Amino acid sequence: MTRLTRTYRILPLLLFALYLPFTVAAAPAVKNASLTFSPPRPFVGQPFTVTIEVSVTPGVELEQVELNGLPDSSRATFTNLSRAGRRQQRGSSEALDILRYTLNGRGIVDFAGPFSCTIRAMAVERVSGGFFSHTRSFPVALRTSTANLEIRPLPAHGRPTNFSGAVGRFSLTATATPLTVAPGDIITLTCTLNGNGWLADATLSPTHPETDFKTYPPQILERQESPPLISLSQAIIPLSTNVTAITPPVFNYFDPHTATYRNTTAPPIPIAFSTVATTETAIRRITATPANPPPVATAQPDIVVSDAVAKLRQMLPLTLAFLAAVTLCAAIYRFHRLIAWLCAIAILAVGIFISHRLSQTTTTKLLNISTTTTCYLTPSQRSLPLFELYPDDTATPLEHIPGWFRVRVAGNEAWLQEAAISTP
Structure with missing residues (x-):
């Protein structure tokens, strides 16, 4: 009986020892967060990146991440919050994991100030001890560090009167087919604008060629905002052999890297006219009423x-x-x-x-x-x-x-x- 009594006394102590790792208060799983803007002084319309880094204990994940406190939608837009990576940081006192999140931003109006935001998320942590392990989830909320953001207005000096509103860097390509024609033939001009930045409401308007061309309204083939792209085609008819090339359109934009207004276009597209020998005069008469009509009616x-x-x-x-x-x-x-x-x-x-x-x-x-x-x-x-x-x-x-x-x-x-x- 003595040996059995000792067993009953030791069993609760053993179970308590196994349960103890799950009940001991652990250190906070989420430590701190930092906020940065890149670039910190963009122009209105210039895309910038918001980077948030959260320090957590190894093995902790954040789910259902939400951000509050950034400039409101009347001053800037923020889209595409996404996880950008995870890295380890080893310090003298403890090891940490750095969770990196990015957000795409764009200023609508000019403003400036220090900003910080609140991160709300669900932290998921795996707890193990002895022979057992489990995951526990709990909500977390923490404030990021403060970062300065200044949205600068577009300069008035040097702004073209027909400024498109696009901000970034763009390039234009143009092709035309066929390149060997006769007066009256239709040439299809295709122009494509691409690059990086923000198009706003900009359009790609073909230049009005000289009077030796007849042009038709352009047709938009494709337009997308990110990455910016505009593709169009236009029918052009040369009316005489005086023209030697087709001039592609000119697109103006603001380059935030040089803080200047710039233009982009494509080289003129040379065209040639076919030389077909003929004995007919340049202007010929089509008789409306034949002098000797055939016996069979030839009405159209x-x-x-x-x-x-x-x-x-x-x-x-x-x-x-x-x-x-x-x-x-x-x-x-x-x-x-x-x-x-x-x-x-x-x-x-x-x-x-x-x-x-x-x-x-x-x-x-x-x-x-x-x-x-x-x-x-x-x-x-x-x-x-x-x-x-x-x-x-x-x-x-x-x-x-x-x-x-x-x-x-x-x-x-x-x-x-x-x-x-x-x-x-």
Whole structure:
């Protein structure tokens, strides 16, 4: 019994010894935190990096990290809080792990001051002792050290009148295809702007080339904020052989590293014109009405369809009026015969009147040429000439802008000066 009694007395002491490592108060798992801004004096719009380093005991992890106390969203933006690394620090008294976090910042307005922030997180620590180990989680909150941040305004000196608002460093590349063309051919100009920094609301606007080009509005192919990128394409048509190169656009921006406004562009793109031998004159006439028409009708399909549609449109009001008159007459004939006949006659009269007006409109859709004139590829006398028209020729109008008509003659489309058209 004595030996059993001793066993019962020793067992609680053994269990207590095993449990003791879990109950002894440990040193704080999270020690301190530091805050730095890089660069410490950025310009408005210039990206900067916020770095926070937290000292913890070895093996401690931080989860659900939150930061409070940085400048509010009316003065700066902060995005992409992420873990950047972990390193060990060995001191004379104790060993520590340094947890490094980074945050992307950008100033919206100019301001300055010392700042510190509060870190709130859930600390996860692995505790081991004897034959047992476990993890314990507990919330932590600590204040970082103080760091100075100054957001400087963009200088007014040297600012271009058409400043894009972009801050950083950028480069522009440009290509064009094809490079060997004839007047009137379409060239596709592709421009790409990339770099590092902040684009803001900047756009890449192609330069307006000399009048020897016809240009169309550019089309944005791609745009992204980080990393900054703008890609666009534009259709350009050379109108004469006087041009030798295409000038890419110029993009201006502010370089925070040199504190100056700069421009970037691409070298001019040379183009060549094909030399094809031909015996035709530069301006040729397309006869609107052949002197000896072939026995088989050669009317263009689109003209035939247009005439058919015009005739159907003339008949449509009369057809609808007839159907309406029959329906109304059938509805009220049994009650008021006279009124039914009068209404039917009135409806038919309206249909006949509308059809007559439409037929008059259709017959006037030909333009009479009053003087010898040249038709061009575009509404400009510097454009590529296509053919000539002579007095008493006719043309079908397709589009009208001040001073010019786009017409179709014998299946060919061109731009005709309004002054060459005879008015009735």
